[in-house]
Amino acid sequence: MSEDKLRFDNRVVVITGAGGGLGKMYAHYFASRGASLVINDYGVSLKGESASSSAADKVVSEIISAGGRAVANYDSVEDGENIIKTAMDSFGRVDVLINNAGILRDKSFIKSTDRDWDLVCQVHLNGAFKVTHAAWPIFRAQKFGRVINTTSPAGIYGNFGQASYSAAKHALIAFSDTLSQEGSKYNILVNCISPIAASRLTETTMPPEILKVLDPKYVVPIVAYLSHESTSATGGLYETAGGYINSIRWELSKGAVFKPDSSFTPAAVKSRYSEITDFTSGNKYPDFKHGVDYLGLMKQAMTQSS
Numbered sequence: 001m002s003e004d005k006l007r008f009d010n011r012v013v014v015i016t017g018a019g020g021g022l023g024k025m026y027a028h029y030f031a032s033r034g035a036s037l038v039i040n041d042y043g044v045s046l047k048g049e050s051a052s053s054s055a056a057d058k059v060v061s062e063i064i065s066a067g068g069r070a071v072a073n074y075d076s077v078e079d080g081e082n083i084i085k086t087a088m089d090s091f092g093r094v095d096v097l098i099n100n101a102g103i104l105r106d107k108s109f110i111k112s113t114d115r116d117w118d119l120v121c122q123v124h125l126n127g128a129f130k131v132t133h134a135a136w137p138i139f140r141a142q143k144f145g146r147v148i149n150t151t152s153p154a155g156i157y158g159n160f161g162q163a164s165y166s167a168a169k170h171a172l173i174a175f176s177d178t179l180s181q182e183g184s185k186y187n188i189l190v191n192c193i194s195p196i197a198a199s200r201l202t203e204t205t206m207p208p209e210i211l212k213v214l215d216p217k218y219v220v221p222i223v224a225y226l227s228h229e230s231t232s233a234t235g236g237l238y239e240t241a242g243g244y245i246n247s248i249r250w251e252l253s254k255g256a257v258f259k260p261d262s263s264f265t266p267a268a269v270k271s272r273y274s275e276i277t278d279f280t281s282g283n284k285y286p287d288f289k290h291g292v293d294y295l296g297l298m299k300q301a302m303t304q305s306s
C-alpha cells in the first residue's frame with residue numbers, strides 16, 4: 001500500500017449531500033487531511049421528502065470530535081448560493097466543490113409523473129448548477145477551483161426505470177465538459193465521476209455479498225486525487241467501484257463524407273449506412289480535442305465527386 005501523501009491543509013471543501021453515503025465518506029477523508037468542511041445535507045428521504053437537519057449535524061459533530069473543522073448547512077442544493085455563503089461566512093473561501101446530493105424516484109417511463117421528473121432534475125442538475133454557479137466567481141478570482149460532479153452508470157448507459165435520473169445524470173457529463181473548457185485558464189478543473197457503492201441508494205438493488213465489496217470508502221481515492229492542487233486532470237469521466245477505476249471517452253466511427261449537392265439524398269444515406277456506422281476501421285479516438293473536425297470534413301466533401 002502506498003502512503004497517502006495528499007493533504008488539503010488550508011483548503012475549504014464543500015460537499016453536498018454529505019450527511020450520509022458517499023458524501024459522508026468524502027467529508028471524513030478531507031477533514032482527516034486538514035481541510036475545513038461545509039457539510040451540506042437537506043436531510044431528505046431517498047425520494048427527496050421530509051427535510052431535516054440531523055444528517056448534516058451528525059457528520060459535523062463526528063468530524064469535530066475527531067479534531068477536524070466542519071460546519072453544517074441544511075439548504076437544498078436548489079438554494080446553492082446559501083451553501084457557498086456558509087463556506088464564505090465560516091471560512092472565508094471555497095476551494096473544492098463536490099456536487100454529490102441526490103435522490104431517486106425510479107419508475108418505468110409510462111408511470112413517471114411531472115413531479116418525479118421535476119424533482120429529480122431539480123436536485124441533480126439544477127442543484128449542481130446552482131451551487132457551482134455561486135462558487136464560480138470565487139474560483140475565478142482566486143485562480144483555483146476543483147469541481148467534482150457525480151453522474152451514474154444510468155447517466156452513461158441508461159437504465160430501465162430511470163428516465164429522469166439518467167437524463168439528469170447524463171446532463172451533468174456535458175455540464176462538466178463545458179465547465180472544464182471555461183475553467184481551465186483560471187485553474188478551475190472540473191471532472192465527473194460515476195460511482196457504485198453500498199448506500200441506502202443501492203441497498204435494495206444489489207445482493208449483500210456484492211454490497212460488501214462496494215464499500216463507499218473505495219470511491220474516495222479518485223475523488224481526492226481529482227480535488228487535489230497537484231492534479232491537472234479536467235474534463236474527465238471516471239467510473240469507480242470497489243477499488244476499480246476507469247476513464248471513459250467517446251468512440252466515433254470513421255463516418256462517410258458526401259458531396260453536398262443534389263446527390264446527397266436519403267437514398268445515398270441508405271446505401272452507405274453501414275459505412276456511416278462502421279466502427280471497425282474507425283477514427284476510434286479522435287486526436288482533436290473537442291469532437292469532429294467539421295471544417296476539415298467540409299473541405300474533403302467539396303472536393304469529392306458526386
Ligand code: NAD
Nearest residue numbers: 017021022042043044076077100101102152196197199201
Ligand atoms: P445517499 O442517499 O446515501 O446520499 C445522498 C444524500 O443527499 C442524502 O444524505 C440526502 O439527504 C442528500 N440530499 C438529497 N436531496 C438533497 C438536496 N436537495 N439538497 C441537499 N442534499 C440533498 O446516496 P449516495 O449513494 O451516497 O449517492 C451520492 C451520489 O452518488 C448521488 O448523486 C447518487 O445519484 C450518486 N450515485 C450513487 C451510486 C451508488 O451506487 N451509491 C451510484 C451512482 C450514482
